[in-house]
Amino acid sequence: MRRAALAAVSLCFASAAAQAHTVIAGIGGFPGGLLHPLLVPAHALALIALGFLAGTVSRPMQIMLMTVFAGAAVASFGLIAMAYSTTQAETLVLLLGAATGLLLAANITPPFPFAAILAAAISSAVIFDSVPQVLTVSETASALTGTALSATALAAAAAIVAGALPQHAGTIAIRIAGSWIAASAIMVLALRLSA
């Protein structure tokens, strides 16, 4: 009976942890990782905001920013493999999304080093906040690979859209979108910090 009780208690913990980070129940691994940045609003907003910001700079700088973004994702992957973790990644994603949204709303294009740091920070925060709570290393690796790919693709797509918009109307649309992203992120940040 003692063994049964212990087994039941361990199952209680295991059952909650196994699905704690699945965006859609039943979809894990690489497909789950691919969907993660698209279906977690905080991630999607931060990535779209970064993409819009990248869309305001020249094409070579856009490519460099995306390279920094992808590089930071790989570096974060390495850190996670070395068992580094953080519980504040979601807050950081919201904070960076809000900051990027404010830059867009104010129509400020930061100097490249600042934009590169921002891109690296968003990339790392998204990856650290996407670590699936699964039991196997291979599943974690495939999920994070999917997350890194779709996060880079989403930011790049937003940059392409922003770059393709007409000059004046595009600037206005991006400023308004930036204010929406910043406003949403600021309120949820307040909610998280007040909890």
Add this chain to the structure above:
Amino acid sequence: MKRLAAIALLTLAVATPAAAHTGEDLAGGFAGGFMHPLLGPDHIAAMLAVGLWGAFLGAPAIFILPVVFPLVMAAGGVLGILGVPLPGIEIGIAGSALVLGLMVALAARPHLVVAAALVGAFAIFHGHAHGTELPDGADALAYALGFVIATGLLHLAGIGFGWLTQYPGGRMAVRAAGGAIAIAGLVFLGRLI
């Protein structure tokens, strides 16, 4: 030990995964937030007035006001979330329809800073009202995004109607719409007092 096993099994039966990061409530959260400004006639009237006034004032007010409003609204939302009391919220919201409607009806053309400050001041009340109803949990951002986008679309609807100011007859139509919003604001205020 039997009791421990029973409790553990019961907990196992009712245990649900931690919902901090699931996508299940996403659509519901967004829909709830999106409908929040659309179900309040006072919110609708004030937001349309912001758009109308922006269109009436022309560039750069036409896009500065819709950028200022959500950002200041977020500040008001933070006050609501943190539980900071703000007196006369409903009066402020109804008053925003009255005052902003009057600005359009009277074709007021203050300096951009004054217009932005006026719109921003009223945004605090709207944000506080939304912020106090912001749900905790995974769908909070979807909810916040929903009501921010609905607010923005109401601004755009006002701006769209405000394009009529380019035509001689349209200018009068826009001012008349401002007058109608001001009257609606007066009615909202009358109900509160």
